[in-house]
Amino acid sequence: GAVVSQHPSRVICKSGTSVKIECRSLDFQATTMFWYRQFPKQSLMLMATSNEGSKATYEQGVEKDKFLINHASLTLSTLTVTSAHPEDSSFYICSARPPAEAEGYTFGSGTRLTVV
Amino acid sequence: AQKITQTQPGMFVQEKEAVTLDCTYDTSDQSYGLFWYKQPSSGEMIFLIYQGSYDEQNATEGRYSLNFQKARKSANLVISASQLGDSAMYFCAMRDQGGSEKLVFGKGTKLTVNP
Numbered sequence: 001g002a003v004v005s006q007h008p009s010r011v012i013c014k015s016g017t018s019v020k021i022e023c024r025s026l027d028f029q030a031t032t033m034f035w036y037r038q039f040p041k042q043s044l045m046l047m048a049t050s051n052e053g054s055k056a057t058y059e060q061g062v063e064k065d066k067f068l069i070n071h072a073s074l075t076l077s078t079l080t081v082t083s084a085h086p087e088d089s090s091f092y093i094c095s096a097r098p099p100a101e102a103e104g105y106t107f108g109s110g111t112r113l114t115v116v
Numbered sequence: 117a118q119k120i121t122q123t124q125p126g127m128f129v130q131e132k133e134a135v136t137l138d139c140t141y142d143t144s145d146q147s148y149g150l151f152w153y154k155q156p157s158s159g160e161m162i163f164l165i166y167q168g169s170y171d172e173q174n175a176t177e178g179r180y181s182l183n184f185q186k187a188r189k190s191a192n193l194v195i196s197a198s199q200l201g202d203s204a205m206y207f208c209a210m211r212d213q214g215g216s217e218k219l220v221f222g223k224g225t226k227l228t229v230n231p
Contacts, residue, residue, distance in 0.1 A: 049218055101168070103163075104163030104164075
């Protein structure tokens, strides 16, 4: 089935620095990818929709300048958390819709970000 | 606006028994897709089963089946012959309409399988 690879799986960074998270579709072309954030014991909250070759669509309340999304190719989308602060510590996970919806949207393995 | 409701924060089941996890949805669209995912403590999202709004029959995948009642807008997940490894969070989700194709998730149900 469709596979999405996400890196890194864990990252610890200092407050004020930026962190880039990569999401790659390995065996299919994903013109659209989705970025979610999940706090402990909560559900997945959609942050933005990443569109290949165009600007990302952000959900209400998500800061565009803080969470930079780039989808430069059909297989790669990146999320950069800029000037990270401890409140940005969370689990970030990407997803892509496979060619056939019945196969289920494929998710990356997630990135656990800790800002110290 | 779409909405997914999972009313059971936690469920317990004995090993080898069946369990039903509830999910109701709200949409004015005629065409939609419903999904169930399992999230173990590792955090990965594991796709379990899919039901399209036009599918006449309930979806089944191994020990998983989806009790789809369109008129009641419910899409309950049934897990048969529970195993210890089934202990995890379970999320119901619906594909958004309006061209974005994004998935909207319910709050989830934590399932614990007891030996």
